[in-house]
Amino acid sequence: MKIDITEHNGAKVFSLSGDIDLYSSPALRKELIFFIGEKVPLLLVDFRDVSYIDSSGIATLVEGLRGMMSHGGKMKLFGIPERIVEIFAFSKLDKVFDICGSLDDAVKD
Amino acid sequence: MKIDITEHNGAKVFSLSGDIDLYSSPALRKELIFFIGEKVPLLLVDFRDVSYIDSSGIATLVEGLRGMMSHGGKMKLFGIPERIVEIFAFSKLDKVFDICGSLDDAVKD
Amino acid sequence: MVVKIPSHPKYLCIVREVTAKVGHIHGINEDLVEQLKLAVDEACANVIKYAYGGDARKRIVIRYKVDRGWFEVVIEDSGVKADPEAIMGRRLEEVRPGGLGVHFIKRCFDIFEFDGKKKKGNRLRLVRYLKEKDEDRYNGA
Amino acid sequence: MVVKIPSHPKYLCIVREVTAKVGHIHGINEDLVEQLKLAVDEACANVIKYAYGGDARKRIVIRYKVDRGWFEVVIEDSGVKADPEAIMGRRLEEVRPGGLGVHFIKRCFDIFEFDGKKKKGNRLRLVRYLKEKDEDRYNGA
Numbered sequence: 072m073k074i075d076i077t078e079h080n081g082a083k084v085f086s087l088s089g090d091i092d093l094y095s096s097p098a099l100r101k102e103l104i105f106f107i108g109e110k111v112p113l114l115l116v117d118f119r120d121v122s123y124i125d126s127s128g129i130a131t132l133v134e135g136l137r138g139m140m141s142h143g144g145k146m147k148l149f150g151i152p153e154r155i156v157e158i159f160a161f162s163k164l165d166k167v168f169d170i171c172g173s174l175d176d177a178v179k180d
Numbered sequence: 181m182k183i184d185i186t187e188h189n190g191a192k193v194f195s196l197s198g199d200i201d202l203y204s205s206p207a208l209r210k211e212l213i214f215f216i217g218e219k220v221p222l223l224l225v226d227f228r229d230v231s232y233i234d235s236s237g238i239a240t241l242v243e244g245l246r247g248m249m250s251h252g253g254k255m256k257l258f259g260i261p262e263r264i265v266e267i268f269a270f271s272k273l274d275k276v277f278d279i280c281g282s283l284d285d286a287v288k289d
Numbered sequence: 290m291v292v293k294i295p296s297h298p299k300y301l302c303i304v305r306e307v308t309a310k311v312g313h314i315h316g317i318n319e320d321l322v323e324q325l326k327l328a329v330d331e332a333c334a335n336v337i338k339y340a341y342g343g344d345a346r347k348r349i350v351i352r353y354k355v356d357r358g359w360f361e362v363v364i365e366d367s368g369v370k371a372d373p374e375a376i377m378g379r380r381l382e383e384v385r386p387g388g389l390g391v392h393f394i395k396r397c398f399d400i401f402e403f404d405g406k407k408k409k410g411n412r413l414r415l416v417r418y419l420k421e422k423d424e425d426r427y428n429g430a
Numbered sequence: 431m432v433v434k435i436p437s438h439p440k441y442l443c444i445v446r447e448v449t450a451k452v453g454h455i456h457g458i459n460e461d462l463v464e465q466l467k468l469a470v471d472e473a474c475a476n477v478i479k480y481a482y483g484g485d486a487r488k489r490i491v492i493r494y495k496v497d498r499g500w501f502e503v504v505i506e507d508s509g510v511k512a513d514p515e516a517i518m519g520r521r522l523e524e525v526r527p528g529g530l531g532v533h534f535i536k537r538c539f540d541i542f543e544f545d546g547k548k549k550k551g552n553r554l555r556l557v558r559y560l561k562e563k564d565e566d567r568y569n570g571a
């Protein structure tokens with residue numbers, strides 16, 4: 072997994088690529104915790120290049136979402152490949168996360 | 181490996197995709213032998229979607245080239261990914277095969 | 290097919306690749322291949338986390354047996370014995386980090402069974418009965 | 431890391447994937463990873479062709495050991511003993527089908543050695559000394 076962090080209209084954008092698994096999710100967790108500590112208002116996670124996610128990756132995102140909410144921030148996911156949307160749906164997390172089609176959609180609403 | 185066989189201005193075009201290895205090269209050999217039997221004048225092999233080739237794949241092509249030459253036919257390879265060109269070069273076969281950039285180049289000269 | 294890996298998370302990518310290739314070789318369709326990859330990855334991750342308590346220097350042995358109508362994976366470790374009664378995912382309604390791995394394993398595999406006869410460590414047997422819809426014309430690489 | 435495969439050509443794709451992943455995990459660059467894949471594939475293909483004479487129901491065991499400056503693959507079979515003297519590629523100038531596999535193995539590996547102590551079958555040891563240029567910042571999947 073690689074994490075590319077950029078800014079877009081005051082929001083932080085995490086562009087993830089590759090496999091998010093037990094090996095790589097601690098790196099994602101560390102970055103999320105850092106920006107939660109900074110109390111960023113909006114965190115957008117770009118899933119377009121994510122090839123795989125397992126339960127440890129999802130657990131990390133759930134933890135990230137809670138952290139963001141704890142200071143009134145928002146976290147949105149966008150560009151999730153169909154195969155991975157299915158995993159969120161099965162886990163009943165597609166209603167818990169704010170899932171958007173594109174970066175534009177995520178910024179708009 | 182998949183083989184897609186089409187026609188282009190009277191030439192047969194073999195579009196290969198995937199891995200050409202000890203498992204898949206017999207299928208390629210069979211198709212080559214068939215068209216050599218038909219005495220097709222020009223056989224173009226499209227390598228653009230080939231992800232891997234091993235010595236059995238190369239042996240099959242050498243055999244195909246010989247078969248084509250035996251009835252005065254021509255065989256040309258085009259669109260070979262850089263990584264695979266390197267294997268031909270190491271094997272000193274880049275001068276033995278007629279290697280072209282694109283289908284257009286292969287048809288032109 | 291057998292793979293033996295060190296109990297370090299960085300080797301899980303190998304387990305996924307091998308699982309996928311075994312699936313492709315046996316003509317299993319891409320949807321099920323993705324589920325199998327995830328399920329076997331989760332089972333091995335649980336060995337690392339629970340049987341070995343995070344010790345990355347142990348071994349995990351993964352065996353594949355595929356036959357008509359049958360995809361079996363047997364995962365062996367030499368760690369702390371699991372209590373099968375205690376293994377269960379969280380209720381999906383109760384949103385919190387964790388507790389999903391076992392759900393991913395059980396939605397994919399029809400049998401999830403620890404071999405009680407194994408003396409030291411664990412031998413988890415996972416079996417998927419292949420239905421017609423699980424097969425595919427996909428021919429591997 | 432150990433993989434055990436049936437001696438059927440359709441399993442060679444697994445050997446390639448595992449070889450590549452082991453390379454990635456140890457930070458080996460993509461150019462060398464491609465060479466390692468090809469070399470290990472060729473060595474296993476030769477086991478299928480020569481040690482087992484095409485019998486697809488035997489076993490091949492492939493072991494990987496990677497350390498600082500060192501990529502080792504040991505390939506074992508229970509087939510006909512190879513005569514190391516007789517194993518050599520064709521002269522590259524002499525164009526004909528075949529005779530390239532050993533060249534691909536030897537350009538990649540610095541050591542190509544059959545273990546004379548093995549009683550039945552063969553144990554081929556391949557070692558690549560890793561140079562600085564072989565390493566990479568590539569982080570696997």
Ligand SMILES: Nc1ncnc2c1ncn2[C@@H]1O[C@H](COP(=O)(O)OP(=O)(O)O)[C@@H](O)[C@H]1O
Binds near residue numbers: 335340377
């Ligand atoms: N191999 C195992 N050995 C012992 N306990 C296990 C094993 N696998 C799972 N468990 C138990 O089952 C629970 C649920 O596992 P899982 O769904 O993978 O979620 P998580 O690991 O995120 O808690 C774990 O918290 C653990 O207590």
Ligand SMILES: Nc1ncnc2c1ncn2[C@@H]1O[C@H](COP(=O)(O)OP(=O)(O)O)[C@@H](O)[C@H]1O
Binds near residue numbers: 477516
């Ligand atoms: N594992 C092996 N056991 C016995 N003989 C072998 C083995 N590997 C290679 N050889 C011998 O070395 C020759 C060259 O091998 P190789 O370069 O792979 O080309 P090819 O297999 O196409 O002939 C083979 O023809 C064979 O006689």
